[in-house]
Amino acid sequence: QARLVESGGGLVQTGGSLRLSCAPSGRTFTYFAMGWFRQSPGKEREFVAAITKSGRTTNYGDSVKGRFTISRDNAKNTVDLQMNGLKPEGTGVYYCAANELVFSHLGGDYDYWGQGTQVTVSS
Numbered sequence: 001q002a003r004l005v006e007s008g009g010g011l012v013q014t015g016g017s018l019r020l021s022c023a024p025s026g027r028t029f030t031y032f033a034m035g036w037f038r039q040s041p042g043k044e045r046e047f048v049a050a051i052t053k054s055g056r057t058t059n060y061g062d063s064v065k066g067r068f069t070i071s072r073d074n075a076k077n078t079v080d081l082q083m084n085g086l087k088p089e090g091t092g093v094y095y096c097a098a099n100e101l102v103f104s105h106l107g108g109d110y111d112y113w114g115q116g117t118q119v120t121v122s123s
Contacts, residue, residue: 001026002027020081020117022081023077029077041091045095046092050070050105052103096114
């Protein structure tokens with residue numbers, strides 16, 4: 001059964017950095033657009049970043065532009081999210097997601113989701 005597994009979360013101080021990784025298993029997601037979403041306490045799920053199948057095009061949520069970078073290595077079947085300049089409002093569970101059809105910022109367009117990894121940014 002295909003699934004996505006996130007790793008790299010943890011506790012970091014304001015201004016610090018973390019690198020999240022998504023390692024699909026059960027199938028290759030080379031031909032899927034990939035995305036990262038965030039669920040913060042008391043808030044709706046928020047789009048963080050997305051990357052096309054080829055990796056040539058990326059898109060970011062307004063709150064992370066200029067600080068986060070999404071990348072993928074199709075040879076290794078992994079997708080990473082480099083997070084710099086973290087802020088307390090960046091605290092939440094980060095989810096990796098995949099979909100085969102569209103390059104999208106909408107969670108409803110994604111068919112596969114990981115269990116999430118917790119990121120906590122202390123002030």
